[in-house]
Amino acid sequence: MREIRVGLIGFGTVGSGTAEVLRMQATRLRRKTGADIRLVRVADLNLTKLPREHAGVELTRDAEQVLTAPDLDIVVELIGGIEPAKTFILQAIAQGKHVVTANKALISQHGREIFTAAATKNVEVGFEASVGGGIPVIKALKEGLVANRIESIVGIMNGTSNYILNRMTDEGLDFATVLKDAQAHGYAEADPRYDIEGIDAAHKLVILMSIAYGAHVRLDQVSTEGISQIEPIDIEFAREFGYRIKLLAISRNHGDSYEARVHPTMISNQELLANIGGAFNAIRFTGDTVGDVLLYGQGAGKMPTGSAVVSDIVDIARNIINGAVNRVPSLGYRSENLREVEITPLDRLRCPYYFRVTVQNKPGVLAVITGILGKHGISIQSVLQQGRDKQGVVPVMMRVYEAREDAVRAALAKIDALDVCAAPTVKIRMITS
Ligand code: HSE
Numbered sequence: 001m002r003e004i005r006v007g008l009i010g011f012g013t014v015g016s017g018t019a020e021v022l023r024m025q026a027t028r029l030r031r032k033t034g035a036d037i038r039l040v041r042v043a044d045l046n047l048t049k050l051p052r053e054h055a056g057v058e059l060t061r062d063a064e065q066v067l068t069a070p071d072l073d074i075v076v077e078l079i080g081g082i083e084p085a086k087t088f089i090l091q092a093i094a095q096g097k098h099v100v101t102a103n104k105a106l107i108s109q110h111g112r113e114i115f116t117a118a119a120t121k122n123v124e125v126g127f128e129a130s131v132g133g134g135i136p137v138i139k140a141l142k143e144g145l146v147a148n149r150i151e152s153i154v155g156i157m158n159g160t161s162n163y164i165l166n167r168m169t170d171e172g173l174d175f176a177t178v179l180k181d182a183q184a185h186g187y188a189e190a191d192p193r194y195d196i197e198g199i200d201a202a203h204k205l206v207i208l209m210s211i212a213y214g215a216h217v218r219l220d221q222v223s224t225e226g227i228s229q230i231e232p233i234d235i236e237f238a239r240e241f242g243y244r245i246k247l248l249a250i251s252r253n254h255g256d257s258y259e260a261r262v263h264p265t266m267i268s269n270q271e272l273l274a275n276i277g278g279a280f281n282a283i284r285f286t287g288d289t290v291g292d293v294l295l296y297g298q299g300a301g302k303m304p305t306g307s308a309v310v311s312d313i314v315d316i317a318r319n320i321i322n323g324a325v326n327r328v329p330s331l332g333y334r335s336e337n338l339r340e341v342e343i344t345p346l347d348r349l350r351c352p353y354y355f356r357v358t359v360q361n362k363p364g365v366l367a368v369i370t371g372i373l374g375k376h377g378i379s380i381q382s383v384l385q386q387g388r389d390k391q392g393v394v395p396v397m398m399r400v401y402e403a404r405e406d407a408v409r410a411a412l413a414k415i416d417a418l419d420v421c422a423a424p425t426v427k428i429r430m431i432t433s
Pocket of ligand 1 (some may be wrong): 130132133157158159160161187188189195200299300301
């Protein structure tokens, strides 16, 4: 039986999950592929021995023994971060090894260099686990939806922020309390700002846009806002109108340009995306031939992410066995057909908005604010002053009809500059479908 030999760098949560999935599914994978896919060597700086069930797998502290070892076919990088992961991956490729990684930060920022190096050496780079944890979202987009022009991508791509918003919504807890709990559950990135400031979701959106549109998309082209300014009162207001607040990553295809944005969004609770609980992820693609496709599942965690990593290992093993390496290009499009693209400026966005202005509680203040909104062509749908007056200051919540982002920014800049305004206005975009 053909043997496919795998080396793994990083035996943390995802690394140990990958080893476990390979071990648990060994017989099934042999039946499916006709090959013995064997984890041969693990490199990890923090381990002195591997768990007993992985007896027979070598352990080293030296990554070189995986990267340059002539006896390995596939190198799996699961240490995360940019360096030394990038150097390791390029080194493995230079040695003619196929690579599998879950590293969304690296693929979203250095994917072009890595894919070019891999194409030159005719090896594959699998990165299914970089988006949506255990959900086979990349394979679905590259292969299952190949016969579509992708019209939009809308998704909950960060489990930590979804977990935080859900607990704030369901239990009325405040942001800081729930963040601590999310960290204790181990969903959060090493630096939780990546989760709560929307950066992790932006990494994932860049990867999906690149595949969906066959394009070079840069991280700095994504407008990114996080959830740290959301307060229970915003969630309560949304609930009263049948909405929930979600951190959504959104890209819409306008033909000559593409939206690229991550921000808290009020979404009708009639929508499936509004009802994604816990730390789950859900990603909706709209294709011109298929219509809507919603993929839902665990976006993080040891075994789900291990499942995605192993799916890449198996794909590569099958391609090696069948002499079909690079059957499907890294981004689904042939590299010579990848394009630079225009990103739609956020200022051109039109949608309904929610505002929370924090102002002094005295006569005439609301008239000034509504006057400014009116001058900028922004029409109010509803207003609510609720909550305690704290030292003469109150929050006023408003819902406005569809307006252009540049008009909203200009109006809020004027409102925030008023003497009666005690804190910057919080704005949340609303999505209707
Ligand atoms: N920190 C990420 C999340 C893990 O919360 O979704 C998976 O990328």
